[in-house]
Amino acid sequence: MAATNEQDSADEIFDCCRVIASYRKGDRIEDPEFGLRDQTFTTKFDVNQLKTDLGSSEPRATAVIAAEPDRFDELIERVTARISNREEA
Helix, strand or coil, rough: CCCCCCCHHHHHHHHHHHHHHHHECCCCCCCCCCCCCCCCCCCCCCCCHHHHHHHHHCCEEEEEEEEEECCCCCCCEEEEEEEEEEECC
């Protein structure tokens, strides 16, 4: 039995954002703008770029994103994203 979410529910919008985050831009040849820009080797994580990428692929979502350095390793940044339905925000 497959799990389903009601269309336009907070759960469905979250699942769409999760799928977007699992692809890098250019991974899908049928839609090369789908996904997020790869920031793996950047010196500073660009929170605004992440918001822009999510917003362009999933306009129903409102994202609150924070990035902060790891307590033990300054080369690691912890990124937290809170996704909500734009109509509920």
